[in-house]
Amino acid sequence: PRHLLDFQDWSPERLSAILDNADTMLQVLDRPVKKVPALQGLTVCNAFFENSTRTRTSFELAARRMSADVLTFAAGSSSVSKGESLRDTVEVLTAYKVDAYIVRHHAAGAAHLVARYSGKPVINAGDGVRAHPTQALLDAYTVRQEFGSLEGKRVAIIGDVRHSRVARSNAELLPRLGAEVVLCGPATLLPSDLAALPGVTLTSNPKEAVRGAHAVMALRLQKERMGGGFLGSLQEYADTYQVNEGLMAEAESGAIVLHPGPMNRDLEISGEAADGPCSRILRQVENGQAIRMSVLYHLLVGRD
Numbered sequence: 001p002r003h004l005l006d007f008q009d010w011s012p013e014r015l016s017a018i019l020d021n022a023d024t025m026l027q028v029l030d031r032p033v034k035k036v037p038a039l040q041g042l043t044v045c046n047a048f049f050e051n052s053t054r055t056r057t058s059f060e061l062a063a064r065r066m067s068a069d070v071l072t073f074a075a076g077s078s079s080v081s082k083g084e085s086l087r088d089t090v091e092v093l094t095a096y097k098v099d100a101y102i103v104r105h106h107a108a109g110a111a112h113l114v115a116r117y118s119g120k121p122v123i124n125a126g127d128g129v130r131a132h133p134t135q136a137l138l139d140a141y142t143v144r145q146e147f148g149s150l151e152g153k154r155v156a157i158i159g160d161v162r163h164s165r166v167a168r169s170n171a172e173l174l175p176r177l178g179a180e181v182v183l184c185g186p187a188t189l190l191p192s193d194l195a196a197l198p199g200v201t202l203t204s205n206p207k208e209a210v211r212g213a214h215a216v217m218a219l220r221l222q223k224e225r226m227g228g229g230f231l232g233s234l235q236e237y238a239d240t241y242q243v244n245e246g247l248m249a250e251a252e253s254g255a256i257v258l259h260p261g262p263m264n265r266d267l268e269i270s271g272e273a274a275d276g277p278c279s280r281i282l283r284q285v286e287n288g289q290a291i292r293m294s295v296l297y298h299l300l301v302g303r304d
């Protein structure tokens with residue numbers, strides 16, 4: 001595929017190749033001089049229409065480490081605030097000879113539109129509640145790094161599944177790579193359509209979700225996508241769905257704790273679980289840069 005908008009056109013072999021190449025990228029990042037000439041002469045536009053810490057900075061570093069020129073476009077400080085449309089914005093940036101786009105947007109489908117308007121390769125860095133493919137790739141990579149393989153591994157994802165593009169992308173990706181996914185949250189935050197995906201089950205019982213799990217991922221309550229906000233009691237939510245040491249004791253021995261970030265500590269995850277010996281949350285962050293280098297390389301240079 002020319003773009004990474006979601007996993008629709010991506011075979012398990014090509015997805016595995018992205019993970020394999022990330023091993024090489026981690027080796028580059030371990031060197032004293034963390035730079036390779038792979039993308040020299042190319043210009044990558046980091047177009048963020050919604051806030052981000054991890055995805056924006058890691059994509060920027062990933063492109064720079066591979067010698068690309070990076071044009072950072074932050075919608076908040078742009079003429080989007082004066083009413084300029086997505087199409088006009090993309091046409092302006094493309095006129096500067098941008099070779100590829102990384103797009104985050106609050107609207108589902110925005111990355112597809114950028115691909116159409118620009119005619120350039122586009123990587124979706126999160127579009128509304130729909131997809132966040134590089135996050136799922138770095139999550140899959142972190143589990144594979146821990147256990148050597150994804151085959152037969154069980155990953156429990158607990159929290160606000162309904163508003164999570166991370167949960168959706170993981171539910172699409174992990175079963176294609178041989179893992180099983182259990183999505184867990186209050187019934188109101190658990191969209192039943194996801195149960196139709198192969199290798200995915202749903203439950204509102206967190207203990208049931210983590211039983212036999214090799215990795216447990218906590219998700220933030222995405223109040224910004226809830227319209228009227230979260231209507232329940234936060235204390236009650238935390239009492240039932242928080243990923244903490246008590247819940248991890250019910251998981252498989254050696255199970256790891258994941259969180260895509262940003263975290264609301266002591267709500268969906270306890271401080272002890274976030275910082276404890278089972279946590280691989282900062283490893284996810286570290287792996288994110290390598291995965292994004294691998295995706296950029298794959299799309300802009302070639303697969304091998």
Ligand code: CP
Pocket residue numbers: 051052053054055056126135260261262
């Ligand atoms: N996980 C994630 O996408 O984090 P940011 O919103 O900080 O990029």
